[in-house]
Amino acid sequence: MDRLGLYISFPFCRSKCSYCNFASGVYAPSRMRQYVDRLCEEVAEAAEHAEFLQSNLPQQVDTVYFGGGTPSLIAPDDLERFFAAIHDKFTLTADAEITMECAPGQLTDDLLAVWLRLGVNRVSLGVQSFIDSEAAAVGRLHTSEICRTEITRLRDAGIRNINVDLIAGLPHQTMDSWQQSLDALLQTDVPHASVYMFEVDEDSRLGLEILQGGKRYRAADVPDDESVTAMYAVACERLNTAGIHQYEISNFARRGSQSLHNLRYWLRRPYLGMGLDAHSMLASKNGGNEAMRFANTDNLDLYCDGEPYLRPERISELQALEETFFLGLRQNAGIQPKQIAAQFGTAAEVYNDTLRELVAEGFLQIDGDSIMLSHKGRLLSNEVFGRLMECSAV
Ligand code: SF4
Known part of the structure; x- marks a missing residue:
């Protein structure tokens, strides 16, 4: 019997990073409560939607992933009522992997206590660069010191399954500074790392500036494609040598620390996405290998007004x-x-x-x-x- 993965998008951020091409933004805090209300409704309506789309919705959930945006901004009481909504409609397995993406510097004691109480057992930290000037240049609000402190606090609280994200191709980055970021990452001894190459597209302010010209987001200081490819290759080599083995194009883990939630995407196991621009794939009731894919709107107003799943597509x-x-x-x-x-x-x-x-x-x-x-x-x-x-x- 298939089990389900839940993905929850939380599109609120303290500031908008220049490289970001996600459906996220800086909105009034009052919108967050309204958003969580809508998320709870989505959980309650999930079975009905799946039935309408002629797809199977497993009731047992073995992975939950809060992505963003910045899920570490969800207020503790909002998070508690959202989990109550999940427990009302689904059964979380005893060993369910529950991941929370976190922007370094946002981890309060209250938040950490609630995460632990609700079963969060994996945290993904959006570090991007351990070089403070590089992080600041793209609008990140943390320093490398804050990142290190946060990792220690998570470990002390009992969360050892920690991922660190790095991006190759940020403004001012050089092979030398990239090596320093990798040094710092290895020193933290986290069991999982994700290494992305900066994507130049018109959906981010930095990407648009590279395509159209301008000086505001430091497009001229972005390393060229060859340098970025070389940085990625060095990361692969150094992480593998350190025992953090590559298991997917952008993902590296020590044995037993692979992201079970992300594996389900690559293994085509069912997942239900909730929240802004969240995507889902469920097996079709027709059987065989057919599936249904669908996505939520990427317009926050429409989402909060209850816009149902958009663009359902039958996968032949x-x-x-x-x-x-x-x-x-x-x-x-x-x-x-x-x-x-x-x-x-x-x-x-x-x-x-x-x-x-x-x-x-x-x-x-x-x-x-x-x-x-x-x-x-x-x-x-x-x-x-x-x-x-x-x-x-x-
Ligand atoms: S990178 Fe993350 S924190 Fe920065 S704007 Fe995008 S979603 Fe928000």
């Missing part, structure tokens, strides 16, 4: 097969062709020629019954995925 057998390839190859464990053939039958054969070519060209490698991205393939993963996509378009 062939789309499910394509996703199995792409999401599987994001992971270092790769894909298992025999398992895919057993699940999807002869439809999977359409990829065979391209897989062989990508192996011959060194983008993919074979290990026993598995095929995975090589180091070169990981650096050029968009090219690999593009080639595989052409197969399913034929």
